[in-house]
Amino acid sequence: MSDIATNVIVDGTLNTLIAASVVTWGLILIKGVQHIRISYHNRRYNKEFWSAPNIQAAAHLENQDGPAARVAGIGFSTLIETDGGASTHDLEHTWDRQELLDRRLRQQMQKERGSLESGLAVLATIGSISPFVGLFGTVWGIMGALTNISKTGSASLEVVAGPIGEALIATAVGIAVAVPAVVGYNFFIRRNKVVWAFLDDFAIDFVHLALKSSFIIERAGSKPASAAASARLTDVSGGKKSNIKDTHEELIAKEAHA
Template sequence: MSDIATSVIVDGTLDTLIAASVVTWALILIKGIQHIRISYHNRKFSKQFWGSPNIQAAAHLADEKGPAARVAGIGFATLIETDGGASTHDLDHTWDRQELLDRRLRQQMQKERGSLESGLAVLATIGSISPFVGLFGTVWGIMGALTNISKSGSASLEVVAGPIGEALVATAVGIAVAVPAVVGYNFFIRRNKVQWAFLDDFAIDFVHLALKASFIIPNPTAKSTAAAASKLTEISGGKKSAGKDSYDELVATEAHA
């Protein structure tokens, strides 16, 4: 075993661990910022949502950021889609309103869960294998040191201490890389459980509120069209001679207003 090969392998091990450390701290920073933003937007939207007089008013909240806002947005879109009965005959619309709403909310929650869990597998992998990578570098370095000792024929402390001490550095670096990765992984797993419990409770409450409102969220476009039709009828005095062009123009005016 040559000194060059030993040096390359040990140095490569240390470089790998340093790269893993950079990735670990980058992920911890990114996930930390993500959770801060999520907590802020969820608190903001929750305050606005529960401060609304009813679920119909809550449907017009402008906040589209954060998991809770996106889950609510899917819920409102589903209620508007099924208002007055779904005209589409496909498997996606074979559910009743409550089942379809619950299904869409769960699908969006799974998307949010995937976003929350992104990157955690990398942290878990680094935390698991880093000590073993460091140990590999240490073992290889000690093997090279023992080979050199056998060639020199001397086992004095001066000969043994230097090479073996350098080899043990790899194990120390491996542990130093693994500890932040494991701590970060456990921390974010805990935070994800908190966020998931919040979304789960919010989805259940949303379904109950929708049930109290008979799953009716008026479609703003439909209301504008109906208002335009009503005004057109008044203008024409109940006659049907208004014509399609006048009606389209009035609908466009009402929608713009």
């Protein structure tokens, strides 16, 4: 085993670990910014949604972004699509309104989940294999050092300490790369569960509100189809002036007494 081959393999291992560290910190930064933006947009939309006077007004909130807004957007577009009875005769429209709404909301939530989980497999892989990559570099370096000792016939401290000490650096670097990757992976998995739970609750509440308004959502700028429909859109709480948040609290109270 030549010194050149040993140096190339050990240096290649260190360079690989450094590249993995750059990828790890890059993903941590990207996912961190992503979750900050998601939290901001979800809080903003949730506040504006439940402060809307009725579900009709909530359907036309402008300049909204984030997972909750996209889930609601799919729900509203589904209700508008099925308003007045769909003339389309395909498998997708064989569901009734509530079933189609549930299906569309779940599909959008799965898309949001895929976006949240993107990049986490890379963090998990780096956190799992980095110590072993570092150990590989260390073992190879020690093998080279022992080969040189056998060739020189000297086992003095000066001959052994230098090469073996350099080889052990690879293990230390591997551990240093793995720790932030594992911590970042666990942190973002926890954050994803929080976001997913929020979206799940939001979707359930959305279906309840749609059911309470008889799945009627008017297109922007159009007139209500009837006086009864107009009354339902203007006052989803049963005739008193309120907002969607009051209706949400009524739904919770009814479920508690049921």
